[in-house]
Amino acid sequence: MEQKLRIGVVGLGMGSIHLKGYQSNPHAEVAAICDVNEERLRACAQEFNIEQTFTDANEMFRKAGLDAVSIATPNKFHAPLTITALKAGLHVLCEKPMAMNTKEAERMNEAAKKARKNLMINFSFRFSEMSFALKQQVDAGVIGDIYYGRTVWHRRRGIPGFGGWFTNKELAGGGPLIDLGVHRLDLALWLMGYPEPVVVSGSAYNVIAKEKAAQDDKAYTVEDLACGLIKFKNGATLILEASWMLNIDEDEKMITMLCGTKGGLVQKNIGGGYDFVGEVYTEEGGHLFTKRLDRSMVPVPSPYQEFVDSILEKRQPLATGEQGIKVMKILDGIYKSAELGREVRYRQ
Ligand SMILES: NC(=O)c1ccc[n+]([C@@H]2O[C@H](COP(=O)([O-])OP(=O)(O)OC[C@H]3O[C@@H](n4cnc5c(N)ncnc54)[C@H](O)[C@@H]3O)[C@@H](O)[C@H]2O)c1
Structure with a gap:
């Protein structure tokens, strides 16, 4: 039988949409889920019939035997969880916004390059x-x-x-x-x-x-x-x-x-x-x-299908970390310009 990608999902609000996306994909299975909210974790495990559950994402990355992971937590945790997952040898689909700021986004992208793993940003629209x-x-x-x-x-x-x-x-x-x-x-x-x-x-x-x-x-x-x-x-x-x-x-x-x-x-x-x-x-x-x-x-793939396909086809996903960085640069620039009351020029 063809081997399926074993995927974990962290954060089970929007993450449950990721989960459904993977469960409907013949090339993937959701092998584990994680949420710090135990009630949400239990309910999700029951609804989607998932055996392995974790309240600590880092433990899931180490122990669940995964190939890839979706990060769908509040924005503050996107960068640290993505970087740890990449270091643990997992491909990552990270929710938007990629990070809290450009610096974090650049560190995430560096980590992906170093690990030679895919980093996709969920620009779902x-x-x-x-x-x-x-x-x-x-x-x-x-x-x-x-x-x-x-x-x-x-x-x-x-x-x-x-x-x-x-x-x-x-x-x-x-x-x-x-x-x-x-x-x-x-x-x-x-x-x-x-x-x-x-x-x-x-x-x-x-x-x-x-x-x-x-x-x-x-x-x-x-x-x-x-x-x-x-x-x-x-x-x-x-x-x-x-x-x-x-x-x-x-x-x-x-x-x-x-x-x-x-x-x-x-x-x-x-x-x-x-x-x-x-x-x-x-x-x-x-x-x-x-x-x-x-x-x-x-045909238009869902982001979850595109993430899986990009891993199996050993190619860059459609929405890359580099693009995520450019988006963060512009968002940071708007916030900074608003704060300073003047325009902000990027170093070229
Ligand atoms: N692509 C889209 O269209 C889309 C839509 C909605 C939300 N989002 C993004 O998804 C992310 C989550 O948003 P949401 O609406 O699901 O929020 P939410 O608050 O409903 O869900 C977040 C979940 O993450 C859990 N969590 C928090 N910290 C955690 C940690 N360290 N480890 C494990 N679990 C943790 C929380 O307990 C909660 O269950 C955000 O980045 C948001 O911008 C994207």
Whole structure:
């Protein structure tokens, strides 16, 4: 019988989605799970029929006989757990944001190179029909050279775990920018070919959440809105915006708009939900065309399938540590620029 990859999962909130992804893959099995919350650990083991359970991730890395692991804990633990897992000889799929900051992300990537193991970042919004369909249009040259874009995720009111780790800077590293903005930034950068940032100007606010936190007596030490303007070495400019609480028209608004020399594209959510439409705008023979995209022309793997395939095929995964570092650099730059009140230039 063909051997299956033995995979462990650390952190069983979002981690349970990873778990389901692996369990539905004929080339993988979930051999062990880990959570510091024993009740969650027990419930998950029972629901998914998993024998080996651990409350200490490092012990699981050493003892469970694994090939690979998913890290889906609060952000603060991404770097230390990823590095220990890589040192233990395991491939790692780490949740977004890759880390708390660029320095940590660079250390993770170094550890992967040293261990000669795969490190993939779960930029899950790339792995959809609509994202792949748009990427095909870009790769086919329909958009031309992208020189301007805007990528946005706003919620009118939508703080995850208000008062918990998501809203604690020490555990999360930041607020909606690092939580939601990270997805829209990755999608835009991926479609743009991951250009090199040279300068960033950002602003961050804590206005509506601050008032709500005081009213409800909750801890809230991150921004509720951040935005930034990023200029790249190839001359392109991108605007990024993310918020958990903003006075806008929709409950949840996601849009990525990219404009190129030959055409433009938009991916946006429908009716405040998690379904997306994609459109491409071109001009031919003096006529303007709007094309609505149906679906990708190639099969779209889930991130969990892509992680497994990349290991079995001995190749880099689609969402790499290098890309994760570039994302962290931009997020760090926006936070730093907001703090300093001036633009931040990257050393080239
Ligand atoms: N890719 C996506 O679309 C997506 C969606 C949701 C969350 N996430 C990411 O997943 C991560 C987890 O988010 P969540 O919503 O599942 O949070 P959560 O709080 O629901 O779950 C985190 C779990 O990790 C456990 N945990 C904490 N420290 C641990 C440790 N040291 N070892 C083992 N377990 C530990 C907690 O007990 C908890 O059960 C975050 O980085 C978040 O940004 C990604």
